[in-house]
Amino acid sequence: MDSVAGERSVLVRACAEVGVSSADATLLSFGENAVFALPGPGLVARVARGAHMAERARREIAVACWLAEQDFPAVRPAAGIEAAPVLVDKRPVTFWELLPPAEREPNVADLARLLRTLHALPAPPFALPARHPLALVETWLDSAEAAVGLADRRYLSTRREELEAACRELTPALPAGLIHGDALLRNVGVHGGRALLLDWETVAHDLREFDLVLTPMAAARYGLPDGAQRRFARAYGFDVTEWAGYRVLRETRELAATAWVAQHVPGNPAAEEEFHHRVRTLRTGDTEARWHAF
Template sequence: MVSPEDRGFTAANAARAAATACRRAGLPFEQARLVRLGENAIYALPAQNAVVRVARSVEMMDKVTTELTVSRWLIEQGYLAAAPLNELPQPVQADGRLVTFWEYVPPCATTPRLSDLAALLRELHALPDPGFPLPSLDPFPIMRRRLEHASGVEQRDVEFLFEACDLSEAEFRRVVATAPASVIHGDAHSGNLLVRGEQVLLIDFEAVAMGPSGWDLIPTAMAIDRFGLSHAEYQQFTQTYGRDITHWDGYEQLRTVQELAMTTWLMQNVQEVPHAAEFALRMQSLRKEDRQARWHAL
């Protein structure tokens, strides 16, 4: 377990877990490069053609094993997904974390487009039943877990977010219960795309679930208000996918929950200066119910 003096998820303790797991797997970690620190810590080992992914806690075992199972299934379906390194034993428990190993995709000068995301989501949502159990879409447990473990956050902010979750949950469940369910990514945005040669890959499958396809479309739709996405780019997205989710009756209700999920995710790294300022901005807009306030992607 993570010791009391080492609580929180930092680049330092994530690197220790990654180094321990790499040693057990026979991979050198000395030249590892931190790519991202968010819900997970991602380290690149280009010379070994490997990516090391560190989950925050062993409590995430179900999500991590689902991610591995889903990625393998997608590849069997011919879907363009990042692949786990099946020759290595995984997941590895190390220092209270869970570590997995994935194929390394070198940086590319080509930037994936939102239309690429739309095409991948359209194909994902059309896939057949996978033949193994997937969780039903339910972001509330992880949001509440984040709030229960909040560190460096004012109590009034934690209380507000707890209450916002309580207020939005009934409508969320009503919408989800009445919408057709398919395989959904659960965290669909352009940051989860990689370019490999002429192909665009979808990555990060720990939030894959059965739920309404609209959940995967809302982050792009709300980006017009929150992140300055142009209407022209959004139009390309909707034309490629074949649907404008803003016309759906459940859009506003599920957008509210998406914004809470984005804010509680950011809250986990509030000790860092850019994240603290952005968290304060988001909290202000949520309190004021300001749907047009501009947020910043971090």
């Protein structure tokens, strides 16, 4: 059974609306969006899971167009297609350039330099929201239905409230401003001779520390090479782990990453196992247990 049959159906209708072929569509990834390569027209299509992603999709396209004007190294919206999401049954579909094959694996120095450049840009000429990484926790848990037990749901919901309150009390070390919002190494690609920052759906105006906390979190949870966090801090020019608010932001992002897996749990034993593993580590305060990227 095709696990993304519904997303493929939405893709076919969106492609027909903009006049491109979906005949050779290949699934690249399936997370918050189903991401398809369309080699024929040389595009990538991102099909959102639901209507709740529509505003994010509109903002992502607007920011990507503005970044192109700034010559910032980021993925570009598809040329020749209106720079706006296509809505199919209220679900947004966006079209992007298909990048050439990656030249090498990105590293933390690539990410740090991209973030340093991004954080130095002027504010865009339109408002951006604050970054609320826990805003979709209930949505992700709802999508898991009965596959997530009541005790785990109550724990995650209570912890969400505690961390949201703690975040409101943080004193930043850096000036707030434009942030990527999901600055993980997986959102960097090296194409056409330079590193590019990808995936702009969580772009925001908020604490720069939100972008910086993910690398030390990934080093602990996903096993980045030894010294990755030191290299990242050196290339950016600031070590977020020495900031008093680091623990709160790391715990916030770890809770979000755990709840995010819940939407994949129904019918997926690997996701169920990983979800329960992550919840156990949060409950016990185990900050060193490795997680599996999902």
